[in-house]
Amino acid sequence: MKNNHVSRRRFAMIAGTVTAGGIAFGETATLTAEKIVERIKTDLGGDWPPAGPDGFKAGDPSAPVTGVATTAMATMEVLKQAAKDGANLVFTYEPTFFSRADGPARVAPGAPGRGGFIGVAADDPVYHAKQEFIGKNHLIVFRLRDHWQARRENAMLTGLAESLGWTKYRVKPDDVLYDIPAMSAEQTVALIRSKLRLRGGLRAVGDRNARIRRVLLHPGVMTTATMWQRYTAADLIVAGEVREWENTHFFADLLTAGEKHGLVTVGRVVSEDPGMRACSAWLMTVLPAVPAQWIAAGDPYWRAI
């Protein structure tokens, strides 16, 4: 983080000089969000269909970039931090505007609470205030999900393992299993809570006293199909989120059956944060002239007292 700040100051200095002189100074002077994204697209490859989730979500893509930030979710808190740090191009793994549509709904709302349409109401005050903050601070937000997680190097996984301090315990290079120093489920959960700075988002199912050695890491959403295929391979599954009336209930039944396999969910966004830290490190290798930093979105949940 500290090094990032140094390089950002240097970058701002270079960019400032260029702007003052009004002369293009190599590539740096004309680095717009569009150009940075072009570079990233070339490096990641694949198709970038307009209908896919990845793409510009807010701000002016032709605006100059002073610095880059990555995050699991471009929340207001994350955007405030990015603006403060002069990182005006934000790469977010999850939507900025509260739905898969990532913007105002195209269909009129139904009855209150009925749902039935995707997206935020066009006159929504939170949506407007967020857009206004983005505009005033010359921020640009790009969603980078499908193409980042499709890389052969599974950085969403290795990033999470790194945050947990488990990188060196990986069993096989291409798999999701980690053999950690054995401890109880309760101790493992305490370690996860502390390493991922969890507040109210962590929930566990299974035997608290089970001995945990082999852990399966699964950032994001774990489906029942994946779970049924892999649950016997690990003492503990650490996932982002699951469906409670499907996956959770399976692990509750395993406990009744006397099986020692456990499940911990830490929250979708928290589980994806570390992978986006890895993304900022990767960006610095692709675009060494642009300072990149990671801003954790963090645990949104708290618990009643």
Added chain:
Amino acid sequence: MTARDVVQRIRENQGLPWNDRSARDTFKLGDPDSQVTGIATTMMTTFGMLKRAHEQGLNMIVSHEDTWWNDPDNTKDLQENPLYKMKRDFVLQNGMILWRDHDNMHAQNRDFTVIGEMRSAGIRGGENASMHPGIMTIPETTLGELASQVRRSSGAHAFRCVGDPKAKVSRILVGPGYATPRMTAEADVVIGGEQQEADGAFDNVGYVRDAAALGIAKGVIMLGHVVSEEAGMEDLATWLRTFIPEVPIRFVPAGEPFWT
């Protein structure tokens, strides 16, 4: 009285045309024509709940949620799964019959799951609630105090809250299970069971988080799927007793599955 007779009796007393197209509300396991020794209502047919019902001599389960850990109760991929076999054998060897009442419960004018959810959350005025009761107004309180009240009232401990605990709130939107309502301009707090955290039709968590950062008073209390609908299954048992006098009927909780 057979399990099929029980279901027929429920259909006759529902007060609404029965939804026969529901793929959820079907027999899941056991012989529908076998004799019922007692009925256990429950939020979810967990293995633990099955054992407790069997110990009480109740062989017919009326469950709101699934048995086989997926909503359609598809067992195609589970045939070699040892837990599936163990649970299936337990049901068959003990002459139990599993039936699910989900879509038809939610269709009733009085949706017991929502009525129970409000009662267990300590929200008054939901005694005749439908599945979509609209906004309930409670005396103004803070989100933090409301969450504490829910904790005291429901006895649940692992539920999750989002928003500023000091935010002043009074307009509550309640929904059961995965039917957690989307936040609206009129509501201060959404109380639901569970919801996909992000990238869904509407992400309450991300929205409320940003609202809080902007000083807009909004909150989410995500009770957990079981906690949100469990109390209603006790109401279902009470209702069944009014027209099924032949066999004992008891509510057998599945219980909050989490530790934290």
